[in-house]
Amino acid sequence: MSPRVSEDSPTPLGRTTAYLSFEVRLNEIRPVITRRFLLSKTATFRDLHEAIQDAFGWRNVHGWLFYENALKPPLAGPPNEEDFVQPRPDARKVKVASFFREDGPAKCRYVYDFGEEWEHEVRYAGIVRKAEKFRRQLVTGARACPPEDCGGIDGYETCVQLVRGKLRTSPAERKELKEFLGDWDPERFELEEVKKSFDR
Numbered sequence: 001m002s003p004r005v006s007e008d009s010p011t012p013l014g015r016t017t018a019y020l021s022f023e024v025r026l027n028e029i030r031p032v033i034t035r036r037f038l039l040s041k042t043a044t045f046r047d048l049h050e051a052i053q054d055a056f057g058w059r060n061v062h063g064w065l066f067y068e069n070a071l072k073p074p075l076a077g078p079p080n081e082e083d084f085v086q087p088r089p090d091a092r093k094v095k096v097a098s099f100f101r102e103d104g105p106a107k108c109r110y111v112y113d114f115g116e117e118w119e120h121e122v123r124y125a126g127i128v129r130k131a132e133k134f135r136r137q138l139v140t141g142a143r144a145c146p147p148e149d150c151g152g153i154d155g156y157e158t159c160v161q162l163v164r165g166k167l168r169t170s171p172a173e174r175k176e177l178k179e180f181l182g183d184w185d186p187e188r189f190e191l192e193e194v195k196k197s198f199d200r
Contacts, residue, residue, distance in 0.1 A: 017130055019128050024122050026120055034143070036141065037137060038139060039051060040136065042097075044092055064111060065111050073088065076090070106124055107121055115152075134199065138199060159186070160186050163181070
């Protein structure tokens with residue numbers, strides 16, 4: 001796939017910096033939960049992992065791996081962890097641009113928390129040129145990330161039903177789940193608030 005250059009990019013006459021553009025969506029959930037952001041061309045897969053964690057609101061407390069697809073070995077993951085059986089390249093040493101090349105794949109899979117199996121589709125959206133310099137920048141997003149440790153897709157649906165007043169269960173269970181969720185709202189994504197901690 002040939003990277004596209006954003007039509008909103010400054011003119012070539014000005015000094016600009018090229019960034020990798022990504023759209024990441026959480027699989028198996030509708031309406032979609034998605035984030036779009038820009039990364040430096042020197043970013044590693046560790047940087048991409050941290051960007052996904054911070055953009056979605058995960059707490060980075062579980063295992064994770066990047067895959068091209070389910071039939072191939074991991075592209076990258078955390079280094080030297082005894083609970084991983086599969087060997088995989090150290091994400092700190094693998095450049096994102098080495099995989100998402102001009103003639104390379106358009107997407108990969110990012111799996112977080114192997115107990116709950118949150119699978120994300122990471123789609124490369126091409127090159128964007130900007131006048132300002134930064135390491136990463138959040139562009140947009142839609143809907144709230146599932147609560148950490150909520151029980152996977154089924155647990156997430158239970159949380160949504162509770163917030164919408166459609167969960168049929170005992171008062172005690174509803175109370176416990178409400179305390180767990182706090183003010184979580186599946187439709188809420190506050191871009192400017194997330195950008196405060198994401199952009200750098």
